[in-house]
Amino acid sequence: MKTYSISEVAKELNLTPYTLRYYDKEGLMPLVERTSSGIRLFKESDIAALKVIECLKSTGMPIKEIKNFIDWCSDGDSTLQQRYDMFMERKATVEAQMEELKKTMEVIEHKCLYYKTALDAGTEDIHKKAKIEISVTK
Amino acid sequence: MKTYSISEVAKELNLTPYTLRYYDKEGLMPLVERTSSGIRLFKESDIAALKVIECLKSTGMPIKEIKNFIDWCSDGDSTLQQRYDMFMERKATVEAQMEELKKTMEVIEHKCLYYKTALDAGTEDIHKKAKIEISVTK
DNA sequence: GCTTGACTTAGAGTTAACTATAAGGATTAA
DNA sequence: TTAATCCTTATAGTTAACTCTAAGTCAAGC
Numbered sequence: 001m002k003t004y005s006i007s008e009v010a011k012e013l014n015l016t017p018y019t020l021r022y023y024d025k026e027g028l029m030p031l032v033e034r035t036s037s038g039i040r041l042f043k044e045s046d047i048a049a050l051k052v053i054e055c056l057k058s059t060g061m062p063i064k065e066i067k068n069f070i071d072w073c074s075d076g077d078s079t080l081q082q083r084y085d086m087f088m089e090r091k092a093t094v095e096a097q098m099e100e101l102k103k104t105m106e107v108i109e110h111k112c113l114y115y116k117t118a119l120d121a122g123t124e125d126i127h128k129k130a131k132i133e134i135s136v137t138k
Numbered sequence: 139m140k141t142y143s144i145s146e147v148a149k150e151l152n153l154t155p156y157t158l159r160y161y162d163k164e165g166l167m168p169l170v171e172r173t174s175s176g177i178r179l180f181k182e183s184d185i186a187a188l189k190v191i192e193c194l195k196s197t198g199m200p201i202k203e204i205k206n207f208i209d210w211c212s213d214g215d216s217t218l219q220q221r222y223d224m225f226m227e228r229k230a231t232v233e234a235q236m237e238e239l240k241k242t243m244e245v246i247e248h249k250c251l252y253y254k255t256a257l258d259a260g261t262e263d264i265h266k267k268a269k270i271e272i273s274v275t276k
Numbered sequence: 277g278c279t280t281g282a283c284t285t286a287g288a289g290t291t292a293a294c295t296a297t298a299a300g301g302a303t304t305a306a
Numbered sequence: 307t308t309a310a311t312c313c314t315t316a317t318a319g320t321t322a323a324c325t326c327t328a329a330g331t332c333a334a335g336c
Contacts, residue, residue: 101235
């Protein structure tokens, strides 16, 4: 079975060997095998596990909580409920983040339009004047 | 015109007075008026500006870059192009973040299903066994 | 007059997640 | 055999964005 060195894995995941050793130290990678001389041999399954970790990180989950999950994985079937609950909670978090991003996007798009109009007019005053026009013509 | 104290504004925006003073120090709020004794008087328009700042922050924009934008605002119409470009770039950033979140969501939802199945079966082995079944029955 | 909340400058502390260096050793490929 | 890459422990530095304390002042409301 093909294995990968720490720097190969780092390159693939856009991390550094420092970061991977740091994850290891923090207990995020308990399953990685070693040569007799201690060099890490990453299997595809280890890389897949790291991708899940990166996924959890991208939801804003702190490393210490990710470690809990890794520990639950080692503990076997008795922790299935916790792991299910955790992913359901993550799902809710990501849904909330999506909602937030949508609102952010609305503001940004509004600003894009605002500045497009101002740019076409050559001045930001166009937006202030618009209101005056309305009150005058009303 | 109604004005608000620093702690009223902080409460409204879910920040602290410390944070608002920090923003001020970093040049993010150049327009806030003061009493003769130096106390900040926030207008509705200042709160609106702070909401835009919070919006930019939520896109991951660092405070130093937000300061550039604030400076451009003070510089008037000559910076309209920069400001437009900035918001267009933010738009692209947020779109990319949405794509990322979608991918993240797919992984999370897959994991939810995985653990739901395992939980119903009482063991994670159900997923390993499934593959064996296929190869046996094939 | 006293409390509350505002202000200032200056600087220290916090947190998370890296990121790096030192010092020493082992292994592997050209 | 030499360079590159891996390992360790231990420790220190970095960065961003706060977060707080100290020490002293000021002003409004009860």
